[in-house]
Amino acid sequence: MSDHLTRAKALAPTFAERAAIWDRERRYCHDNVADLTRAGLMGMSVPEQFGGPGLTLTQIVPIIEVVAGACTLTARVLVEGNMGALTAVMSYGTDVQKAQWAEGVMSGDKPAICISEPGAGSDARAMTTTATPAPGGWRLNGVKHWITGGGISNLHLVFAQAPDGIRGFLTEAGPGLAVTRLERTMGLCGMPEAELTFTDHFVATDNMLDASFGDLMGAYNVQRIGAGTIALGVASGAAMLARDHLLDRCQFDRPLAEFQGLQWILADMDTELAAARLLLLDAAASGILPDRIKAARAKLLSSETAIRVVDRALQMFGAAGYGSDTPLERMYRDVRMFTIGGGTAQVLRNQIAAHILDRKLSQRSGTFDAGPRGDIAAQ
16 A cells, blocks of 8 residues: 555545535635645655656545545545646646646645636537737636636636637636636535636746647546546445445344345445446556546446445435435535536547547537547457
8 A cells, every 4th residue: 555545544534524514614625635735645646856756647546536435525626636737737848837836736736727618618629718929928818617626726727719729828816817706516515616707817928838739638538537536436435334324224123234135236336336446447557648538438437336326325324315414415416516527428428439430520510520440349
């Protein structure tokens, strides 16, 4: 077991005790982020040359799962502090950019990826935020929507339409960047989901990433592994609660664990979680910028499995599961997001199907572009 995983396991009980507070008060988990930072769990993916431990994705995934089983909100911070925008910077940034982001993340900042807009969700290329050349840099104008951590994050990776196509810009909170709306969400209530408005927000020339939109979207494959792992962790935590409940709760003069119907449900939960875990680890092992299809399969299976598992766990508790005295009601609300954010289940199915058919599916035309046939099991 790695030192980082040991530290995460040591923190998990504290995170679990606080989880209901963040949810009830819709408050960001600053105390937990401070604990993550002190334990060296923020920026674990940062290479050694920039001050980090340089852990691989396969080493980070189990750590996220442990934290997610205790507190979904904290696990989201942990993902953003090791994957997503940080991966894009570490893959395509200059040494100066990498050093700046490494310092910020390892100090506890959760970077924000700014892609989605009111009129551009799954169809990211429809974004209308613009980057206009200005003396010494660029001026960003537009509105970004459903930005996780908006108003909390300092570091932002903003996607905008530049004269040569969509590009990524690194910026910090400051003049010309305002939170203009906060969503009231069903779950993950302590994490702000914000609308950000950019009004002539200045970004220096040196803070544009030298990579295409397609290359930068490779960071989303990492994000999908992170999201899938959070879902897996929440569901694993719910399954453990269900197991303990079956052992402790008696009805009809015997423990619930002796009822074969409930045993079978628990066995199915365990098997499905194990399958999702294997897909996530396989995707994580495919590279710093993971294979797109492996990441899609892993997030699809883990997110949908997690909803089923948490639902069954809640059912095993009966009315107690439906009430707020157990964590399951909160877990049920939290886990529902993961078939939506970071690539909906339907978009992921489109990507997987296009891969199977070796075609590029255009949602606008509804047609397939011709391409060579391949092996379904390839990749």
